[in-house]
Structure formats: structure tokens, C-alpha cells
Amino acid sequence: MTRPGTEAQPLRVAIVGAGPTGFYATDQLFRHPDLVVDVDMYDRVPTPFGLVRAGVAPDHQKIKAVTAAFDKVAAHPRFRFFGAVELGRHLSVDDLRAHYHMIVYTTGAQTDRRMGIPGEDLQRSHAATEFVAWYNGHPDYRDLSFDLSQERAAVVGVGNVAADVARILSRTPEELAATDIADYALEALSASRIREVYVLGRRGPAQAAFTNPEVRELGELAGADVTAKPDEVELDELTRQALERAPDRATQKKVDILKEFAHRAPTGKPKRLIMRFLVSPVELHDDERGAVGGMRLVKNRLYATATGTLQPKATNEFEELRVGLVFRSVGYRGVPLPGVPFNDDWGVILNEKGRVLDTQSKQPLVGQYTAGWIKRGPTGVIGTNKPDAVETVTGMLEDLARDIHLRPADASPEAIERLVRERQPQYLSYQDWLKLDELETRRGKETGRPRVKFTRVKDMLAALGRA
Amino acid sequence: MNIASLLAKKGPKVVTVQPEHTIRQALGVLADHNIGALVVVDRDGGPIGILSERDIVRSAARDEGVFTKTVSALMTKDVILGVPQDDLESVGRTMTDRRIRHLPVVDQRRLVGIISIGDVVKAQRDLYRGEVETLQMELTEEHGRPASR
Numbered sequence: 189m190t191r192p193g194t195e196a197q198p199l200r201v202a203i204v205g206a207g208p209t210g211f212y213a214t215d216q217l218f219r220h221p222d223l224v225v226d227v228d229m230y231d232r233v234p235t236p237f238g239l240v241r242a243g244v245a246p247d248h249q250k251i252k253a254v255t256a257a258f259d260k261v262a263a264h265p266r267f268r269f270f271g272a273v274e275l276g277r278h279l280s281v282d283d284l285r286a287h288y289h290m291i292v293y294t295t296g297a298q299t300d301r302r303m304g305i306p307g308e309d310l311q312r313s314h315a316a317t318e319f320v321a322w323y324n325g326h327p328d329y330r331d332l333s334f335d336l337s338q339e340r341a342a343v344v345g346v347g348n349v350a351a352d353v354a355r356i357l358s359r360t361p362e363e364l365a366a367t368d369i370a371d372y373a374l375e376a377l378s379a380s381r382i383r384e385v386y387v388l389g390r391r392g393p394a395q396a397a398f399t400n401p402e403v404r405e406l407g408e409l410a411g412a413d414v415t416a417k418p419d420e421v422e423l424d425e426l427t428r429q430a431l432e433r434a435p436d437r438a439t440q441k442k443v444d445i446l447k448e449f450a451h452r453a454p455t456g457k458p459k460r461l462i463m464r465f466l467v468s469p470v471e472l473h474d475d476e477r478g479a480v481g482g483m484r485l486v487k488n489r490l491y492a493t494a495t496g497t498l499q500p501k502a503t504n505e506f507e508e509l510r511v512g513l514v515f516r517s518v519g520y521r522g523v524p525l526p527g528v529p530f531n532d533d534w535g536v537i538l539n540e541k542g543r544v545l546d547t548q549s550k551q552p553l554v555g556q557y558t559a560g561w562i563k564r565g566p567t568g569v570i571g572t573n574k575p576d577a578v579e580t581v582t583g584m585l586e587d588l589a590r591d592i593h594l595r596p597a598d599a600s601p602e603a604i605e606r607l608v609r610e611r612q613p614q615y616l617s618y619q620d621w622l623k624l625d626e627l628e629t630r631r632g633k634e635t636g637r638p639r640v641k642f643t644r645v646k647d648m649l650a651a652l653g654r655a
Numbered sequence: 656m657n658i659a660s661l662l663a664k665k666g667p668k669v670v671t672v673q674p675e676h677t678i679r680q681a682l683g684v685l686a687d688h689n690i691g692a693l694v695v696v697d698r699d700g701g702p703i704g705i706l707s708e709r710d711i712v713r714s715a716a717r718d719e720g721v722f723t724k725t726v727s728a729l730m731t732k733d734v735i736l737g738v739p740q741d742d743l744e745s746v747g748r749t750m751t752d753r754r755i756r757h758l759p760v761v762d763q764r765r766l767v768g769i770i771s772i773g774d775v776v777k778a779q780r781d782l783y784r785g786e787v788e789t790l791q792m793e794l795t796e797e798h799g800r801p802a803s804r
Contacts, residue, residue, distance in 0.1 A: 254792045434748055494735045495758070496745040497657075531667065533767060534659055540666035550668055565660040571792065572785025 191591055192289050192599075198266070199225040199588065200599045202284045204275050204525070205294035206231035207238020208570050209560025211258040212577035213292055218264050220585070226266045226601060228288075232274035233327060234616045234648050235624065236262070238296055240570065242326040243317075245352040246367035247359065249638050254570060262618050268601070270608055271616035272645065276526030278611040281556075287604040289593040290555045290584055293528060293537055293544070294577075297520035297561040303344060307472030308516070311335075311479035316343065316353045316517035323356055323377070325370030325643035335479075336380035338512030342483060344469055345517035346389035346396040351406065353515050354387045358461050360411035368628075368638040384460045385412070386511065390468045390488055390500045393420070393446045394427045394439050403445050407452075412459035416450040420465040426490050426498055466490070467507070468500065472514060482510045520566035528556070537562050542580030543587075555594035557584055614645075620652055627651055658746055659739035661778050662760060662768035669759075669769055671696045672706060674727035678714075681706055681726050692757040694769055695730045702759045702766050704730035709756075736761050737770070743782070747775045 192199040201217060203210045206229050214227045235241060237255050244251045262269065273279060275295075284291050300315040302308060312335050321329035341357055343350045356364070361378035369377075389396050393416075396403075407414045423431070423443060431439065449463060467485040475481030485507045488500035522537070524530035529538040529547040537558040538545045544556035559580040560573045587593065608615055616624075624642060631640035642648045649655040672681050672693040681693060685708060695704035710729045715721045721729075735753070737746060737760040750758060750772050760768045 250793050251789075254789070257792055257795075430745075493738055493741055493745075495737050495741045495749045497738075497741040498745075499740065531663065533667075533762075534663035536663045538667065539664055541664055545666055550666060563664050565663045567656045567660045568782055568785045569789045570785075571788030571790075572782060574788050575781040575784045 191588065192593065193223045193225065193588060195224050197599075199223060199290065199593075200288045200596065200601070201225055201227050201584075202288040202291045203227060203229045203294055204284075204291065205238065205296060205560070205562070206236035206269065206271070207294060207296050207560065208240060208254070208258070209294040209296070209573040209577050210238070210292075211236075211261050212574045213294060213559050213581055214264075214267065215261045216578055216581040217584075218261065218266070223585070224266075226268075227264075228268045228270060228601070228604065230270045230273045230275065230279070232272070232277075234271040234645055235621055236269060236271065236618070242321050242324045243349075244324075245320075245356060246324060246369040247355065247363065248352075249367070251570070252368075252638075267618070268605075269616070269618035269621065271621065273608055273612050273615050278608070281525075281527035283604075283607060285555070285594050286597045287599060287607070288555070288596055289599065290557065290588075291594075292580065292584075293525060293556070293558040293562055294560045295525060295562045296522070297535070297566040298523040299521050300516065301519035301521050303469060303516050303518055305469055305471055307474060307480070307483075310472055310474055312338065312512060313472055313480050313514045314516070316345070316349050316515040317520065319353055319515055320349060323369050323373035325373070325641040327643060327645050330370065330372065330643040334376070335513060336376055336382060339381055340384045340386070340511040341382050341513040341515070342386040342388055342469075342509060342511040343515045343517060344388050345519075346387060346398055346465075347517060347519075348398055348402055350387060350515075350517040351398045351402045353517060354385050354461060355406060355409065357382055357385045358406075358409050358412035358459050363410055366637065368632060368641060370641055370643050372643070382459065382513070384462060386462045386464055386509065388467055388469065388485070389463075389465045391498065392424055392427055392465050392490060393443045394423060394431065395490075395498060396442065396465070400438060400442050400445065403442055406461060406463070407445065407449055409457075409459075409461065411457050412461045413452070413454045413457045414449045414461045414463065415452060415454070416446050416463040416465075418447075418450040420467075421446040421450050421463075424490055426492055430496065430498065466500065468502065469514075470502075470506070475512070480512055480514050482508055482512075483514065485509055520561065522562045522565070529553070534565055536565055539563055542576075542583050554592055614649060614654070616648070616652075623652060624648055656743045656778070656782060657739060658737060658741050658743055658760065658770060661743070661770050661774050662739065665768060665770075665774075669694060669766055671700075671766070672726050673697075674703065674725065674730070676726045677722065678711060678724050678726065678729060679722040682711065682722075691771070692769070693726075694759045694766060695726055696766060700766060701764050702734065702736065702761060704732045705734050705757060705759060706730040707757065734759065738762065739767065743775065743778055746770070747779060750775060
């Protein structure tokens with residue numbers, strides 16, 4: 189038998205997860221002129237684009253525009269999309285092994301890291317990621333509810349998700365109405381009684397992960413005055429020395445912006461956004477009815493590790509913060525896939541440069557690969573997944589050249605399509621998605637918004653005339 | 656970005672050697688794995704030193720009997736250890752400033768990985784490439800979109 193990758197015998201690849209990484213990997217595979225490759229992409233939700241649709245904030249439409257590049261990839265004649273098809277539910281790894289030469293897992297980091305403090309599971313204490321998925325209309329999260337009748341909320345963390353959550357909580361109804369935020373979220377947030385939003389960073393302003401444009405944006409909100417505590421945005425001695433040794437304009441600028449926030453006089457906007465640094469929650473207090481009534485913070489001091497990284501160390505100074513709503517945003521974590529080896533230390537699929545490893549032998553499993561956040565953990569921006577996907581695809585092609593790939597019993601595109609149809613008759617194709625996309629943008633145009641999302645699977649199917 | 660994400664895609668293998676092993680044994684391990692340094696661990700698996708090809712070259716230049724020496728005689732004992740939460744940037748700076756090519760990483764004294772200066776450079780490059788890629792896409796799509804949208 190000839191090696192797959194020819195017109196007579198195309199290389200058949202399954203990609204599990206339709207986020208940016210899945211599309212970057214697909215794009216890389218299609219870029220090799222001498223390789224004939226079929227890509228079938230699966231996602232457990234009906235629609236593609238992963239966190240670009242369900243994660244990126246609705247008031248950041250410019251970032252969401254990256255999907256136009258993914259549409260071009262999907263237009264390739266050898267590309268197919270199977271939405272609403274879940275690995276472990278509709279298809280197993282063995283099903284994929286029986287139909288493809290290679291499988292790539294690009295499922296991202298689907299859950300959040302916990303703070304590990306008492307009171308974390310009280311009502312009104314949430315994972316920021318759930319709130320994000322909710323306001324973005326993710327079908328699995330659309331029925332959650334958040335008590336926005338509270339007046340004070342805290343967001344734990346200073347990464348981009350934390351900045352998103354703080355911003356969305358602080359936006360005016362008019363600002364939100366111009367976005368593609370889910371309808372029910374727009375309604376709930378418009379009725380929100382939140383007056384104060386605290387953003388809590390465990391390290392100093394120089395170590396905060398959010399980018400300068402993200403910080404600046406917090407200072408330009410129509411309905412919220414931003415502020416910070418002057419003593420918390422002053423650089424500590426260690427940071428000052430580090431910046432002197434290795435001057436870094438972006439970091440210096442970030443600190444300057446935050447200092448400016450600290451010295452702003454309030455202008456009487458209805459909400460306040462308070463940036464706090466060098467504090468960590470150590471406990472969430474029960475309001476005696478099983479919900480968050482406040483939190484205890486410990487003040488931190490920075491110390492340098494052996495490599496010079498500045499890390500927080502708790503002091504014995506504490507502070508009480510009266511908040512009724514808490515969103516933790518201290519990192520994402522990957523979720524194991526049924527039948528795929530997992531590395532618990534890092535919360536990723538067990539892999540070496542994208543080759544999935546056998547749990548016992550630690551040797552590569554033939555034909556199984558991974559890329560993106562589920563390969564390396566949740567770091568970088570959307571585009572960081574491109575070099576990451578390139579690394580994985582390079583490995584796949586090296587293996588193909590050495591004739592290392594799965595030997596599927598029936599690699600024909602029809603066979604797997606039959607199986608999918610049998611297991612999940614309601615799956616969505618890319619054509620279906622394009623139709624939904626058109627309907628969503630049309631509904632948006634009527635109300636002056638980028639789009640109005642379908643947030644229920646049954647509504648999507650109804651719109652496609654399939655319910 | 657912290658260095659945990661560099662370790663996450665390096666697999667679970669950290670190639671180690673014990674202090675009482677000979678340099679000949681150590682060279683065999685280096686050659687088998689095609690790597691440039693070995694973490695020297697005690698019986699509990701805790702790192703106590705690092706043995707690099709450079710340590711061996713330096714000794715071989717003046718001593719024909721290098722092969723039968725023990726690892727502990729040649730290893731560098733004063734080793735800087737990283738932790739998974741260390742920032743990529745400070746790690747990169749420390750490795751460059753102090754001319755370290757390999758950094759063992761420990762989590763509560765347990766050796767969890769080793770990263771090389773090559774890993775750091777590649778991660779930094781990928782981070783920059785990713786940022787450029789994202790900015791380019793935003794710019795192209797913003798200007799290239801049909802006016803109706």
C-alpha cells in the first residue's frame with residue numbers, strides 16, 4: 189500500500205476542537221502542496237471558533253474578526269466540520285482510529301483553576317470562565333445565573349479574563365447594547381445593581397499579566413471611575429531594581445497608567461472600578477445564608493526566586509473586604525479527554541512537542557497528536573497557537589515521511605460520516621454554520637449590533653429548519 | 656508566561672544520573688538521549704548537581720583518566736533551580752546573565768523537569784510570533800472586511 193497523502197489515497201486527519209488552534213493546524217496541513225490531506229474537524233458545541241466566540245469579550249469585536257481567516261481555511265474543498273459531536277459521547281478514540289491516519293486534539297483548557305481557600309464554594313462565588321461563557325452565549329452555560337443585585341463584586345486575578353470580567357461588569361447598558369453579548373446577559377447586566385468592582389492582584393502592578401491596551405481601556409469606561417491605591421502602585425525595591433537592570437518600556441508604561449489611575453479624582457460616574465495589588469484572598473465569608481458576604485485578604489510582599497522571578501509571600505497583615513459576588517480568574521486548566529493520556533502535573537495531554545505519549549511507556553502513540561492550550565497550558569494570545577500548531581504539524585509530517593501513522597479499517601470520508609450521522613443525527617456542518625452566521629449578523633443589523641447570537645442548540649436547529 | 660508551559664510539552668522524562676556513576680556511564684546517557692546535560696540526583700530523587708558536556712570537556716582536556724572519575728567529582732554543585740511558576744522572562748535573563756544552559760525545575764524539592772536555553776529562546780520567539788500574528792490578523796481583517804459588516 190502506498191503512503192497516504194496522494195490523490196488516490198489522501199491523508200485523513202481528524203481534528204478534535206474547532207478553536208483557533210484547530211484552524212491553525214488545518215491551515216498548516218493544507219499549506220503543503222505535495223500533500224493531499226482531508227481534514228474533518230469536530231467540536232462538542234454546534235458552532236466553530238472556540239474561545240473566539242465563547243471567550244473573547246463581546247466589546248472586543250476587532251479580535252473576533254480573526255474568524256475571517258478561519259473561514260478561508262474552512263472554504264478548502266477537503267475540509268469538513270462536524271459540530272455538536274463530542275469525543276467520548278458520540279465518538280470514541282477507537283472510532284477515530286478506525287477512520288483516520290492521524291488525530292489531533294485541540295480541545296483547549298476547558299476549566300478554571302481554583303483558589304483553594306475556605307468558602308470558595310459558597311453561592312455567589314464563581315469561576316470567571318463561567319461568567320464569560322454565560323455572557324458570550326455558550327449553550328452549556330446560558331442557563332446559569334449570577335446575582336447582580338449585589339452592590340460590590342471582586343474579580344480575583346489580573347490577567348486578560350479578569351480585565352474582561354471587570355469591564356463587562358462596569359459597562360453601561362448602552363455600551364453593552366452595541367456588542368454581540370448574549371441577549372439574556374444584556375438584560376441581566378442592564379438591571380445590575382453593582383456599584384463597585386474590585387480587581388485583585390497578588391503581585392504588584394509591574395507583574396500584572398494584562399496588557400497595556402487592556403489596562404488603558406479600564407480607564408476609559410463611560411459609566412465607571414477607575415481608581416487604585418497610591419501605595420499599592422508604587423514600585424517596591426525589588427521591582428525597581430529589576431527594571432533598572434533590564435529596562436522595559438511596556439512594563440514602565442503599565443505602572444505609569446496605574447499610577448495615573450491612583451491619582452485621578454472621581455468624576456461622579458455611577459460605578460467605581462478599584463484596582464488592588466499585593467493582596468490575596470485567604471477566605472470567603474459566609475453571609476450566614478450560604479452565600480458570599482465578604483472576603484478576607486492578606487497583604488503580600490514580593491520576594492525573588494533563584495531565577496529572579498518576583499513572587500508574592502503573605503505577610504501577617506489582613507484586611508476585610510465587603511463584597512457579595514466573587515469571580516475567580518486565577519488560570520485555566522485542561523480537562524482530560526476519555527481515552528487520551530493526561531499529564532496531571534500540568535493539566536495537559538501527556539505529550540512531547542505535540543506527540544501524544546503512552547501513559548506507561550512514555551513513548552509516542554502512533555497517529556495521535558495535540559496542539560494549543562491542551563498541549564502546553566493556557567498561555568499567550570490567540571496567535572501564539574500558530575507556532576504551536578506548526579510544531580505539531582511538523583512532527584506529523586516527519587512521522588508520515590517515516591510511514592508512522594494509523595492503519596484505519598475504513599478511511600473513506602463516507603464511512604465516518606455515516607457513523608457520525610448514526611450517533612448524532614443533529615450534527616452541524618460548516619454550511620450550517622455559515623447559514624447561522626448569516627442569520628445572526630442579519631438579526632444584529634436590525635438592532636445595530638454586530639450579531640445576535642443563537643444560544644440554544646434547539647434554536648439553532650430550528651433556524652436551520654431541522655427541529 | 657511561566658515556565659510550566661515549556662515543561663508541559665516536554666513529556667515526563669527528565670534524564671538523571673547518580674553521583675556515584677562514572678563519567679563513562681554519564682557519557683553513554685548523554686549520547687543515548689542526544690542531550691547536553693544531566694541532572695544529578697540523590698537517592699530520593701532530589702537534585703544535587705548538574706553535569707554538562709562542558710564539565711566533562713574541561714576535565715578531559717587535562718586528564719586522560721576522565722572516564723573512570725565519578726559524576727560527583729565533576730558535577731557543578733552550585734546549581735540554580737527554577738520553579739514552575741518562574742516567569743519566562745526572568746528565567747531567560749538569569750540564564751543569559753549567568754551563562755547557564757540548563758535549568759532544573761523543582762516543585763517542592765521534587766524534580767519536575769529541565770529546560771535549556773534553547774527552550775527559552777524558542778518559547779520567547781513563539782510568544783513574539785504569536786503577538787505579531789494576532790496583530791496582523793486584526794489589522795488585515797479590520798481593513799479587509801466588506802463594508803456591509
